[in-house]
Structures are given as structure tokens and as C-alpha cells.
Amino acid sequence: MKLFTCEHCGQTLYFDNFSCIRCQHELGFLPDKMVLAALQAQGEHWVAVDAKPGEPGYRKCANYSEHNLCNWMIADSDPCKYCVACRLTQTIPDLSIEGNKTLWHRLEAEKRRLVFSLMRLDLPLDPKPEPDADGLAFAFLSDDPSKAFHEDDERVLTGHAAGLITLNIAEADNAIREDMRQQMAEPYRTLLGHFRHESGHYYWDRLVQNSEWLVPFRTLFGDETRNYQQSLQSHYKTGAPADWQNSFVSTYASSHPWEDWAETWAHYLHIADTLETARAFGLRVKPRVEEAEELSTGVPFDPYRSRNFEPLIEQWLPVTYALNNLNQSMGHPDLYPFILAPLAIEKLSFVHRIILDHREHKAQPE
Known part of the structure; x- marks a missing residue:
């Protein structure tokens, strides 16, 4: 930022x-x-x-x-009457319920950060005017407060379907979200991360499906036509493969090629936005250890405008190393608790190339 x-x-x-x-x-x-x-x-x-x-x-x-x-x-x-970010929201929480306005405020704030990044990347942001129309929309919904939660009750699930991104407003409650993170054994769970992940599903539909990128996508991420629900059920039952870190950015990414793409997309946005923030603050990383020269960085370029992905990852690794150590010094867990293996980096580069391809085609006169 x-x-x-x-x-x-x-x-x-x-x-x-x-x-x-x-x-x-x-x-x-x-x-x-x-x-x-x-x-x-x-x-x-x-x-x-x-x-x-x-x-x-x-x-x-x-x-x-x-x-x-x-x-x-x-x-x-x-x-x-609404700005380019707010007009994407189709459904807001019931503001007559105490606390919902605060949760709505947090949701919109993080959504604006997502929209800012998407605009910086020149990605399409057409609003979805009606259910069967193309475009992007958000619905912020809550579970029925009149019902006690049981395992078989229907709950509002965060997800994406045909351009509509739905978020359970409980995710904007820090205590509830942290409880969910621990229940799911996740190292990282943020509201902005949800927005970035679900936007990845939308842009897969817009940029990959029915495009020349579909075949190379399948070569790198796998066959997305395999049964999605069965894949998720298997993931939640047996967990990620023991060697998941050799291929994926997260355990959830190993559940299905669509989730692999969405997790990779979210991490790409993490990288671009955090590097822009580091650049804005003039952050310099230069360890006072001769053997750690490869951890030096200065983010000398606009990460949203880099034609090649390699400079982003070269700057990202030193920045995360420094930030993780700063967090540890304050008694907190790692800020970025992920290890990027070569195959995961290749997938991030693939996302970069697709975004660059869209930008260049958009810039060409019709």
C-alpha cells in the first residue's frame, strides 16, 4: 500500500x-x-x-x-451514488443488530484494500448487476441469531459462486476468527486474506477458464474438472499430503486445483501489496552478517508494475525473513508463516504472467 x-x-x-x-x-x-x-x-x-x-x-x-x-x-x-468499491457490495449486514455496523466497517475497509490492489493491477472490476449477469459482487451475511448452532444447521459459508463473493460477517470479529483459525489448525487467517482468496476464484473464471491459459494451468496446478466436493471432503478427512510443502503455498491449496490457484493468487496479492508498503516506507534489509548477503533488499521498483516475477520473489524473501524475526522479537508468531518451494514459486510466476497478459491485451487498441 x-x-x-x-x-x-x-x-x-x-x-x-x-x-x-x-x-x-x-x-x-x-x-x-x-x-x-x-x-x-x-x-x-x-x-x-x-x-x-x-x-x-x-x-x-x-x-x-x-x-x-x-x-x-x-x-x-x-x-x-456509491464509489467503485462500495458499488460492488450487494448485501450488507442488518445494521439494527448491535455490533453489525462495526463488523461491516471492517469488511468494507479490507475490501477497499483488495479493490485498490486489483485496480493497480488493471484487473476488471465490473459490478454484477443481477444474479445471472457477469461481473463481481459481494454479499456480507450472518448466521441466523435465533437458532442455536448444530452441526447439521445451515451456516453462511465464505465462498465464491458465479461472480458473487459471500463472506460470513463473523469473520470480521477478531476473536471468532482466531477461534476458527485454531479449530482449522491454520497458521494464518485474516479478513483481507479471505477477500484475496475468494477474488482468486472470480479471476480464474475471468482470466483462465475458456482461455489459452487453461492447458498450461492444468499442467501446473492439475485437472480442475475432478470432483470438487469430494476433493474437499477428502482433504478435511485425511488432511494434506505429507510432502505438501514441496508443491503448495498452504495445506488448503493441496485440496483441489481451484483452491491451489486461489491460495496462490492470494499470496501473489500479499507479495505485491506488502512490497509496495515496504517501498513506500523506504525499508532496507541489510543483515550485519557477511554470510547473509542474499538477504539484502531495498525494493527499488514498483511491485505492481514489474514485467518479470523474479524481482518480486528476490525482494520478498528477505523482507519476510526480517519481518518474521521482528515479530519473534516481540513474542509473536511469524508474520508470514509460509515456506515457498520452487514449484510454489513457479505457480506464483504463472499468476504474474496471466495478469501481465491481461494488462497488455487491455492496453492494445481495438
Whole structure:
């Protein structure tokens, strides 16, 4: 994630800021410019404080003006009342239930981080207007609070189907999510990770299925036509193969080629966004051990715009090594508790090539 600067006073700003802590200017993220701008009112609309005369103005997203949970803006020429991130949400939690607004706030905040990354990668973000239409949509649902949970009861499951990503809002409750992580014996479970994983399923449909990439996908990830439900049942019954780390980024990735792709896709987004954050902070890793020269890094390039994947992984390994050791110094578990074997890295490179191919085809004139 980038760092931003207040154009009015020069204060450092962060992606989720609503106002500048120094000059108190209201802020708004401008998706068409990918900047967090200090705003000034101009009639019923808003313009950036450094806007040139005659430059088009903006309106606040309805979730900004009505709920103060989104800081994104909408161009005056756009008739939609919601920003490009919020308009993807089809269903929100019941806000009459205590605590749901807080959970909704967390969901939308992490979803905006996902959307930011997808925009940086020039990936399609068309909203899904109705169930049978193409496009991307989100539904934030909760279990029926009037029913006690039993094993056979239907629960809201986080997942993807035909462009609709559903998240159980309980995942936004840190205590519940941590309990689920321990029950599932997972080393890592985050709300942003859910968004990234489920978006991987959507982009498999958009970028791989029915494309020239399908055959090489099967060569690398396996045959996705094998029974999905049986594969998951087998995974939950017997677990991952003993040598799973030789081929997969996680145990869950070993359950089925679709999950392998989604887990790999999520890890690719982890890498790109974390490296951009490291670059924004000028992070330098240079161990004071002569034998550890290979762990030196400085992230000297934009990870979202690299044509080759190799520089990303070359920078990623030293960054994660440093971050894991910093976490251990504070008594916390590893920040990035994964080992990337050569085959897993090859799969990450495959994701990179598909994204690059889409970007280059998008840039070509029709």
C-alpha cells in the first residue's frame, strides 16, 4: 500500500484516513487518480485543494456521507451514488443488530484494500448487476441469531459462486476468527486474506477458464474438472499430503486445483501489496552478517508494475525473513508463516504472467 501526502500541509497520510491530523482538511480517495486528496468544498461538490481551474469535481460516496465508513469519492460525471468499491457490495449486514455496523466497517475497509490492489493491477472490476449477469459482487451475511448452532444447521459459508463473493460477517470479529483459525489448525487467517482468496476464484473464471491459459494451468496446478466436493471432503478427512510443502503455498491449496490457484493468487496479492508498503516506507534489509548477503533488499521498483516475477520473489524473501524475526522479537508468531518451494514459486510466476497478459491485451487498441 502506498503512503500519501496532504497537498495542503505536507502531512503523511494513510489509506484509511478521513481527515488530515495536522490541518484537519477532509480527505477523499480519488480512484481515477489513485491518490488520497485533501478536499475543499465547491458548492455542493468537492475538489482537491491542488486542483487546477475548471478541473472536474467529485461527490462523496454515499457510504462516506451517510455512514462515514468509506473515504472514497465519485467523479461528478458518474451517476452512481456509491464509489467503485462500495458499488460492488450487494448485501450488507442488518445494521439494527448491535455490533453489525462495526463488523461491516471492517469488511468494507479490507475490501477497499483488495479493490485498490486489483485496480493497480488493471484487473476488471465490473459490478454484477443481477444474479445471472457477469461481473463481481459481494454479499456480507450472518448466521441466523435465533437458532442455536448444530452441526447439521445451515451456516453462511465464505465462498465464491458465479461472480458473487459471500463472506460470513463473523469473520470480521477478531476473536471468532482466531477461534476458527485454531479449530482449522491454520497458521494464518485474516479478513483481507479471505477477500484475496475468494477474488482468486472470480479471476480464474475471468482470466483462465475458456482461455489459452487453461492447458498450461492444468499442467501446473492439475485437472480442475475432478470432483470438487469430494476433493474437499477428502482433504478435511485425511488432511494434506505429507510432502505438501514441496508443491503448495498452504495445506488448503493441496485440496483441489481451484483452491491451489486461489491460495496462490492470494499470496501473489500479499507479495505485491506488502512490497509496495515496504517501498513506500523506504525499508532496507541489510543483515550485519557477511554470510547473509542474499538477504539484502531495498525494493527499488514498483511491485505492481514489474514485467518479470523474479524481482518480486528476490525482494520478498528477505523482507519476510526480517519481518518474521521482528515479530519473534516481540513474542509473536511469524508474520508470514509460509515456506515457498520452487514449484510454489513457479505457480506464483504463472499468476504474474496471466495478469501481465491481461494488462497488455487491455492496453492494445481495438
